[in-house]
Amino acid sequence: MPDTTVNFSFLHRTCTLVLLLCFLHIFVTVLYYVRSLDSRPTFVQNPQQTLQIQRKLKEEVSVVTEELKTSPTVKYRNVTEKALEKCPDPSRLLVGALRVEFSSPVSLELVRKENPALQEGGRYKPKDCVALQKVAIIIPFRKRDEHLKFWLYYLHPILQRQQLDYGIYVINQEGDETFNRAKLLNAGYAEALKEYDYECFVFSDVDLIPMDDRNTYKCFSQPRHLSVSMDKFGFRLPYNQYFGGVSSMSKEQFLKINGFPNNYWGWGGEDDDIYNRLSSKGMSISRPNGAIGKCRMIRHDRDRQNEPNPQRFDRIAHTRDTMNKDGINTLSYSVVRVEKDQLFTKITVDIGKPPK
Numbered sequence: 418m419p420d421t422t423v424n425f426s427f428l429h430r431t432c433t434l435v436l437l438l439c440f441l442h443i444f445v446t447v448l449y450y451v452r453s454l455d456s457r458p459t460f461v462q463n464p465q466q467t468l469q470i471q472r473k474l475k476e477e478v479s480v481v482t483e484e485l486k487t488s489p490t491v492k493y494r495n496v497t498e499k500a501l502e503k504c505p506d507p508s509r510l511l512v513g514a515l516r517v518e519f520s521s522p523v524s525l526e527l528v529r530k531e532n533p534a535l536q537e538g539g540r541y542k543p544k545d546c547v548a549l550q551k552v553a554i555i556i557p558f559r560k561r562d563e564h565l566k567f568w569l570y571y572l573h574p575i576l577q578r579q580q581l582d583y584g585i586y587v588i589n590q591e592g593d594e595t596f597n598r599a600k601l602l603n604a605g606y607a608e609a610l611k612e613y614d615y616e617c618f619v620f621s622d623v624d625l626i627p628m629d630d631r632n633t634y635k636c637f638s639q640p641r642h643l644s645v646s647m648d649k650f651g652f653r654l655p656y657n658q659y660f661g662g663v664s665s666m667s668k669e670q671f672l673k674i675n676g677f678p679n680n681y682w683g684w685g686g687e688d689d690d691i692y693n694r695l696s697s698k699g700m701s702i703s704r705p706n707g708a709i710g711k712c713r714m715i716r717h718d719r720d721r722q723n724e725p726n727p728q729r730f731d732r733i734a735h736t737r738d739t740m741n742k743d744g745i746n747t748l749s750y751s752v753v754r755v756e757k758d759q760l761f762t763k764i765t766v767d768i769g770k771p772p773k
């Protein structure tokens with residue numbers, strides 16, 4: 418017969434042990450639970466308080482978010498995070514040859530409406546890429562409002578397609594003294610630089626319109642002559658050294674020749690003097706080809722107070738001797754008025770009069 422007493426006592430001990438283990442397990446579980454209750458924040462136990470704190474937190478978060486949005490460092494981070502690439506050269510927006518004609522007049526309202534991306538002062542820069550150059554376009558001016566309208570009408574869309582970071586500066590000669598194109602260009606250079614860190618300067622007559630948008634109004638490794646085939650000259654250069662109409666120069670190139678002469682009063686010669694300055698400094702002229710460099714001139718009678726300058730031949734013969742004594746280093750003028758339009762900045766300057 419089996420020994421049931423021994424079996425029963427073994428079973429009893431085993432059960433007791435299991436029971437004890439169970440109690441221990443329950444005890445440990447309860448202990449952990451209680452401790453975890455202690456370490457939870459008190460507000461969790463109070464629904465009223467919880468709501469209040471949540472509301473406060475929400476307010477604080479929205480204040481901080483607003484501050485972050487307007488903080489310059491965050492703005493800077495956003496910009497650099499989305500760092501723009503350089504615009505392609507040449508721009509992919511170019512269309513090539515253009516139809517240019519002046520039979521029906523245009524209004525400034527129309528030009529403003531057609532160029533909504535312009536900033537005050539005739540400033541523009543591409544939104545989706547970094548422009549290859551910062552270009553100031555300088556237009557010597559006096560009483561040519563009709564021409565200026567055509568110029569703005571044609572040029573603004575072209576310059577935007579060329580993806581330049583540009584500004585238009587109309588430099589208006591005050592008074593009725595003899596016109597001085599080169600001195601106005603010098604003043605335009607100086608005035609534009611007061612506004613923005615321009616690296617390239619395009620000097621354009623107000624009556625010249627390019628007929629191809631591949632003729633980019635920017636600077637090159639050598640000074641650039643842009644109006645190379647004008648209708649007025651049968652779409653060819655009048656002579657090899659011709660540098661009139663529209664030209665461009667980097668700041669460095671401009672300073673190397675001491676800017677432009679200030680003493681050419683009346684029509685002619687100042688562009689030849691500029692050519693002489695460039696060649697005396699060992700620079701050559703860069704040009705687009707004849708097809709891309711085509712441009713039209715708006716026909717007009719000769720301006721009053723801009724008669725051919727009889728001294729021009731003598732002056733041109735002495736550029737090398739005079740260029741260091743007459744230029745941007747001796748420029749003197751005063752600003753009479755600055756007017757900002759959506760399409761241009763007009764700066765009226767008093768540049769004095771020719772010496773008697």
Ligand code: BGC
Nearest residue numbers: 655661684685686687688689
């Ligand atoms: C004058 C220049 C002018 C050119 C073309 C030259 O005789 O000196 O100033 O641009 O003719 O008309």
